[in-house]
Amino acid sequence: xxxxxxxxxxxxxxxxxxxxxxxxxxxxxxxxxxxxxxxxxxxxxxxxxxxxxxxxxxxxxxxxxxxxxxxxxxxxxxxxxxxxxxxxxxxxxxxxxxxxxxxxxxxxxxxxxxxxxxxxxxxxx
Amino acid sequence: xxxxxxxxxxxxxxxxxxxxxxxxxxxxxxxxxxxxxxxxxxxxxxxxxxxxxxxxxxxxxxxxxxxxxxxxxxxxxxxxxxxxxxxxxxxxxxxxxxxxxxxxxxxxxxxxxxxxxxxxxxxxxxxxxxxxxxxxxxxxxxxxxxxxxxxxxxxxxxxxxxxxxxxxxxxxxxxxxxxxxxxxxxxxxxxxxxxxxxxxxxxxxxxxxxxxxxxxxxxxxxxxxxxxxxxxxxxxxxxxxxxxxxxxxxxxxxxxxxxxxxxxxxxxxxxxxxxxxxxxxxxxxxxxxxxxxxxxxxxxxxxxxxxxxxxxxxxxxxxxxxxxxxxxx
Numbered sequence: 393x394x395x396x397x398x399x400x401x402x403x404x405x406x407x408x409x410x411x412x413x414x415x416x417x418x419x420x421x422x423x424x425x426x427x428x429x430x431x432x433x434x435x436x437x438x439x440x441x442x443x444x445x446x447x448x449x450x451x452x453x454x455x456x457x458x459x460x461x462x463x464x465x466x467x468x469x470x471x472x473x474x475x476x477x478x479x480x481x482x483x484x485x486x487x488x489x490x491x492x493x494x495x496x497x498x499x500x501x502x503x504x505x506x507x508x509x510x511x512x513x514x515x516x517x
Numbered sequence: 518x519x520x521x522x523x524x525x526x527x528x529x530x531x532x533x534x535x536x537x538x539x540x541x542x543x544x545x546x547x548x549x550x551x552x553x554x555x556x557x558x559x560x561x562x563x564x565x566x567x568x569x570x571x572x573x574x575x576x577x578x579x580x581x582x583x584x585x586x587x588x589x590x591x592x593x594x595x596x597x598x599x600x601x602x603x604x605x606x607x608x609x610x611x612x613x614x615x616x617x618x619x620x621x622x623x624x625x626x627x628x629x630x631x632x633x634x635x636x637x638x639x640x641x642x643x644x645x646x647x648x649x650x651x652x653x654x655x656x657x658x659x660x661x662x663x664x665x666x667x668x669x670x671x672x673x674x675x676x677x678x679x680x681x682x683x684x685x686x687x688x689x690x691x692x693x694x695x696x697x698x699x700x701x702x703x704x705x706x707x708x709x710x711x712x713x714x715x716x717x718x719x720x721x722x723x724x725x726x727x728x729x730x731x732x733x734x735x736x737x738x739x740x741x742x743x744x745x746x747x748x749x750x751x752x753x754x755x756x757x758x759x760x761x762x763x764x765x766x767x768x769x770x771x772x773x774x775x776x777x778x779x780x781x782x783x784x785x786x787x788x789x790x791x792x793x794x795x796x797x798x799x800x801x802x803x804x805x806x807x808x809x810x811x812x813x814x815x816x817x818x819x820x821x822x823x824x825x826x827x828x829x830x831x832x833x834x835x836x837x838x839x840x841x842x843x844x845x846x
Contacts, residue, residue: 395689395826396813404812408820426824433827478692482699483681489699497693498837504830512831514761 595653644769646730648777720766802832
């Protein structure tokens with residue numbers, strides 16, 4: 393759902409580790425922490441992403457109902473297309489920023505955050 | 518660029534007109550990237566910091582001579598800073614340079630938070646120092662700036678347009694960020710007098726030692742605008758580094774910051790603070806998405822930029838919680 397793709401991230405992690413010997417110790421430690429966090433995200437994506445994407449498609453489809461139908465596509469493409477439609481309608485003033493829209497966006501963000509950084513899942517004070 | 522090439526370029530830049538060149542010795546490279554780097558040097562045995570922006574980066578940011586004027590105006594107003602020794606283009610190494618006094622302290626946020634943990638006397642001092650520094654900075658208006666024509670001006674309206682442009686340029690759609698813009702458009706605060714705004718006043722650009730705030734660094738995003746922009750940015754959740762209940766950089770509370778800011782002559786605008794908190798959250802979300810896009814396009818090989826794409830949702834989540842039920846529906 394988020395970019396770059398999982399494959400691109402795996403390649404980037406491998407490339408970063410291959411170049412670690414050329415870095416000073418602090419920078420190498422920092423990049424290893426970033427790489428390790430990304431690996432955790434990719435593991436959670438493998439477990440949770442399909443369900444999260446399906447929930448977002450259901451939720452966003454309701455919000456954009458009445459607009460031009462999207463062509464059938466893979467779930468991830470369908471979610472991206474719905475995101476694009478919502479974005480454009482909000483930009484062009486064709487969709488009012490209501491409680492219903494806010495709730496759908498917040499639920500979507502919470503699902504994605506549960507994958508990307510579950511420890512962040514509580515509002516700041 | 519070799520150390521000796523840098524030494525020669527710094528010596529030429531720092532030489533007084535018609536005077537002898539100082540002796541410059543390269544001591545260390547503090548950070549080095551493709552477009553910018555920071556070096557520690559001795560100039561006639563006095564330690565100094567050399568910040569270089571190489572050709573491409575130099576074209577995209579404020580010139581070092583403008584930055585020098587901005588830092589000078591801020592320091593004259595009472596903002597703690599590192600005095601500028603010299604600034605200008607170095608043709609020998611094709612870089613724009615600013616040479617400043619070397620000051621000791623911590624800038625890395627997690628080290629700052631280890632030095633001044635929340636709820637300690639030093640954290641309270643640091644928070645108050647930030648309030649005083651911001652009030653001093655925001656006392657500077659366009660009549661006190663020689664480089665006024667070179668600084669961008671941010672009004673709420675122009676900033677909204679800028680944010681829309683950033684989102685339009687992304688390969689990924691972010692309806693949560695766009696939702697925030699729709700709310701901001703209908704809730705603009707009362708216009709304020711334009712003041713000098715740092716543009717990146719946050720934990721990470723503050724040099725901190727055991728006396729508190731030693732210097733405010735990295736002025737290249739300075740501009741004229743609403744002072745609440747700086748205060749909102751300092752208090753974004755993203756700069757708290759896990760210390761959620763301490764909005765001021767993860768070390769301080771908002772009441773103390775506001776009290777010191779107002780006691781030092783600053784005018785607090787709660788509506789403006791809220792508006793700019795939302796606006797700057799959107800900006801950083803778009804910024805992270807832009808970093809991820811630059812990785813996808815092959816313009817960056819940075820793993821950090823690749824990872825930024827998975828961090829956009831943090832800002833979306835913060836934004837949607839900020840908006841809560843108060844979005845004008």
